[in-house]
Amino acid sequence: MNGKLWLRKWKILIADKNDNEALNVSELHCTFEVHKSRDKNGFYATCKIYNLTAATEKQLIDEGDRLIIEAGYSTTVQENANVDSSGNVLTDEQASAAKASGQTVTSQTVDVELQYGKIFDGQIIWSSRSKESNVDYVLTLTAIDGDSPLHLNFIKKTVNKGLNQRQALQTVCDSAEKKIPTNMGTITDGLSLQALPRGKVFFGDPTDYIADICRGNAADYYVEDGNLHVTRLQDISNDEALVVTPDTGLIGMPQQTQFGVAFKLLLNPAIHLGTLVKLKNSEVNEAQVSPGQQQAPLDDEWIYRVTALTHSGDTRGTTWYTSCQGISRYGKGTLPAMLANSKNNGMGV
Secondary structure (H helix, E strand, C coil), X not given: CXXXXXXXXXXXXXXXXXXXXXXXXXXCCEEEEEEEECCCCCCEEEEEEECCCHHHHHHHHHHCCEEEEEEEEEEEEEEEEXXXXXXXXXXXXXXXXXXXXXXXXXXXXXXXXXXXXXXEEEEEEEEEEEECCCCCEEEEEEEXXXXXHHHCCCEEEEECCCCCHHHHHHHHHHHCCCCCCEEEEEECCCCCCCCXXXXXXEEECHHHHHHHHHXXXXXXXXXXXXXXXXXXXXXXXXXXXXXXXXXXXXXXEEEECCCEEEEEEECCCCCCCCCXXXXXXXXXXXXXXXXXXXXXXXXXXXXXXXXXEEEEEECCCCCEEEEEEEEECCCCCCHHHHHCCCCCCHHHC
């Protein structure tokens, strides 16, 4: 990126229950914090909107149902891309499918946004009014990603014997009153292949059955952008690591923690849970260890997997960061300690 991260860009929308745009508050003074972690209910956001008119504030409280936040930088780069006859940019898979169906696909140079995207999309569960100073009135919105399908849902389904854990999980998600969206790439391949010895009845809260499956497989579950993710700490990512240096947005010095490293970047929507990042160990402040304290070593290949992150921003201030916690890519010296901790082991086992 070489210093190209400038001109912040953002969009903050509050939509109603019918997914219509209720209000675009991007031009107002807003602050936000988006939290993403492996903990239950770990995906939530708070957004403060300053000095709304009484009518607009009432509209948001009465009609606001979804909070959508996009953020990053407006810098673009030129890249070669597959484009159809209408000028739409296609992925490699879409281009192959289009060519197979006889459509015209050409290669063109297009402008690609370097570091911008959606960082949160969730349901508003609480709004509160406050006064921050003599002149600043604030409306604070709290939203959770996946609140409705996980916590306001119901299932009644009978299945025959023979389903393995993955099939049982998919059945719960597909058969709930509010279908829980899943993607094959977001469900771990490490679920047990042991089949149900007899038929089973699913009745009640589908989250209870999802949690049971995760508990039996030392896995965690969370919803990001409406899609269910089921992951295990032991999973190995094959994605290319994102190189993190001062030139690519690293702020200050990374700090070694008990299980890995903590570091801060200029706001980067490309970082998600499980994203691999490459940090030079020589740039990491090593931890001071007390006698008897268990300490995970730094990764020999300098590659770490993000296990928690916070996006924070202020549209009229200086805050525009992504703070991350990461562990060694293969869990060297980390997994035994984390799996022994009920807060980090799959759903509290």
